[in-house]
Amino acid sequence: MFNTASTTPEKILQMLSALLLFAAVMGIILFIAGRFGGKKGDRVVAYLYLLPVLLLLAVGLVYPGLRTIYQSFFDAAGDAFIGFDNYGTIFTDADQLTVLRNTVFWVVLTPFVATAIGLVYAILVDKSRFESFAKTLIFLPMSISFVAASVIWKFMYEYRPDQGTVKQIGLINQVIVWLGGKPIQLLIESPLNTFLLIVVMIWIQAGFAMTILSAAIKAIPDDIIEAARLDGVNAWSMFRKITLPSVQPTVVVVLTTIGIGTLKVFDIVRTMTGGNFETSVVANEFYRQTFNADNQGLGAALATLLFLLVIPIVWYNIRSLRQSEAR
Amino acid sequence: MFGQPTSPRIRAALAGTLSAGLVFGLAACGGGSDDDSAGTDASASAIDCAPYTKFGDLKGKTVTIYTGIVTPEDTPHIESYKPFENCTGATIKYEGDKSFETQILVRARAGNPPDLAIVPQPGLVKQLVTTGKAVAAPQEVSDNVDKFWDKAWKSYTTIDGKFYGAPLGASVKSLVWYSPTEFKDNGYTVPTTLDELKALSDKIAGTGKKPWCAGIASGDATGWPVTDWVEDFMLRTAGPEKYDEWVSHKIPFNGPEATAALDAVGGYLKNDAYVNGGLGDIKSIATTTFQDAGLQIIDGNCSLHRQASFYAANFDKDTKVAADGDVFAFYLPGPDANTKPVLGAGEFVVAFADRPEVKAFQTYLSSDVWANTKAKLSSGWVTANKGLDPNNLTNPIDKLAGTILLDPKATFRFDGSDQMPAAVGSDAFWKQSTAWITGQDTATTLNNIEKAWPK
DSSP: OOSOOOSHHHHHHHHHHHHHHHHHHHHHHHHHHHTOOHHHHHHHHHHHHHHHHHHHHIIIIIHHHHHHHHHTTBOTTSOSBOTTHHHHHHHHSHHHHHHHHHHHHHHHHHHHHHHHHHHHHHHHHTTOTTHHHHHHHHHGGGGSOHHHHHHHHHHHHOOOOSOTTOOOOSHHHHHHHHTTOOOOOTTTSTTHHHHHHHHHHHHHHHHHHHHHHHHHHHTSOHHHHHHHHHTTOOHHHIIIIIIHHHHHHHHHHHHHHHHHHHHTOOHHHHHHTTTTTTTOOHHHHHHIIIIISOOHHHHHHHHHHHHHHHHHHHHHHHHHHHHHHHO | OOOSOOSOOHHHHHHHHHHHHHHHHHHHHHTTOSSTTHHHHHHHHTTOOGGGGGGOOOTTOEEEEEESOOTTTHHHHHHHHHHHHHHHOOEEEEEEOTTHHHHHHHHHHTTOOOSEEEESOHHHHHHHHHTTOOBOOOHHHHHHHHHHSOHHHHHHTEETTEEOEEEEEEEEOOEEEEOHHHHHHHTOOOOSSHHHHHHHHHHHHHTTOOOBOOOOBBTBTTTHHHHHHHHHHHHHHTOHHHHHHHHTTSSOTTSHHHHHHHHHHHHHHTOTTTTTTTTOSTTHHHHSBHHHHTTHHHHTSOSBEEOOGGGGGGSOTTSOBSTTSSBEEEEOOOSSTTOEEEEEEEEEEEESOOOHHHHHHHHHHTSHHHHHHHHHHOSSOBOOOTTOOGGGOOSHHHHHHHHHHHOTTEEEEEOGGGTSOHHIIIIIHHHHHHHHHTTOOHHHHHHHHHHHSOO
16 A cells, blocks of 8 residues: 555545554654663663664665665676776766866865855845845745756856847846857856856855854854954954954854755756766766666765765764854 | 457446446546547447457456556546446556656566556666566467567567567657748748758758757756667668667667768758757757757748657647648658658557456557557557557647558667667767767767767
């Protein structure tokens, strides 16, 4: 009954039974937990509560993760062990090197530019008359999905020829035409196209950076700012010596969070170019190799590479998060 | 084999069929299907149970069928099963799913397959057979296919000497869309050889108009329309036998035959004088969606667009798709007027169970009776089943496609990229074709695809 629900009542029934199952499992755990008491009992209860989470993590995350790493040492069909050949391909094949190059562009540019824009914006609108309105404006892109953002920007970059009655439908090319230029096929020219895709990510993430950083700026104690003002610092020194050091741990968290998101970027590339015209990135290539090219081994190797790249950033992110919380 | 009306067992079923047919016919109309009263007529008249008696009494039996065909195209399918259900008493459970192509593999591997699946690619049929869950087709189906289909069709689902599934629907890809009005006004005639097509292109280009428009963007499948072009020209420049060897990799992908074919395509798609009417230069082909490209014909920006029969659905409701209408298609001509290679695609019915009712339904789907029932019910659908009476096809483009498929001079070949291994057919061939459009040369393109072919 779990994969044949086709009518609405069947689906509702299925959902209800899943909820019941959930309640039953919770009930059993609570019941068992209730039987333990005292100081030693607390420990048992804590482990009991952790059990379902650990179980689901093991089934849904740890096992597939290990299996992917294992698979990355096998050939396309997953039959023959080929050692590190798949990793060799990633670092020697011309197409794969383009993928790596693009990923570097993404990871280097997106977090820094998005955070810089977010930080400057947060400072500029701080305590201004239109603060909440201005913040809403830049936060809006954050609330739409990557795919929707990509579709919007695809229209921005859309190309129509400079020919007779044909009208431009892309904003950027229309502006170029107004300025007397010839329309450009923005999404084809490499490596320009990769940077144009990065713009979309920055557009989305700047709002996130702004929101978090704005909160951090507001948390700077007023007496520090007052004291600095009394000392007669100018705006630049205020930013360099007071604001930036005070929000530094937050900046690091924002940078790394956006960095992790950027490493995994997939939707934007897939929606806007499909990875064509030399715009593919690791996450997109991983999908393409696994599901289009039916090369399980190379796909798994790319996924593993992505995993390895994300780990240090995650570790650094957690460390700075702890530090900023400790203050 | 459905020809001899033996002792009809229609009396009991008659009343039921009539009322059920009417009810379903009405439901089809109420369901917003725009092919006016076709549904009512077909269901109501399909009460002759004579052809169904051989299936015996299947009362209380259920057959599940799983497909990628969803709303609104699923309605004529479900409708076309009614006569079978009403006459045999069996119930057909239809399940349409947009992610059929990945889910069917998951279900087969998990040991939970449907009784029957409608599979759109021979490559996928092969993958399903490798799971060990697919069941070879019964003798009756095999006989039907021998009788009603060109023998090329049977080979697509014959794996290791065993035949796994009868073809169902078909589509014709060797078509060029054009504007009949424009042709009439300028005195152009529909070309019957490749040379004439070239001459016509030159003639239109001579007037200062870009004759062709093309678009190959299609999300992560970007590039596939080029593969159709290459396959069509491979069939024309190298011939069907070489084409088969090329598809099965008996000759290399980058051999002289493919080079000639790709260069021939380049004569159109990479010819500045020919493309890309209303859309820009050659490179604009890569960013124009395949859906948008042909619409330039309506806007008068280009004259010719090569795309399959299903492209008819892309024109809006006010556009008349007919030989005397706003837009229509002609057969992409062969090297001479008597050689007619046809590139196409289609679906196959693969079984995962061999219960009598499943076999019976499978046999029904491979029959001329079903083909004609289905043709009357739907628009935008054809089959290569020779038992089909072309008069049962309702709209002009279906009729054209049907005529091309059933032409005795036609040599049908299935879309090659659908048969190649995924690493080529749904990756390298698409990707490299796209790079070829944006400037990569022919040799590099073919070499890269050859390199991607799994060893």
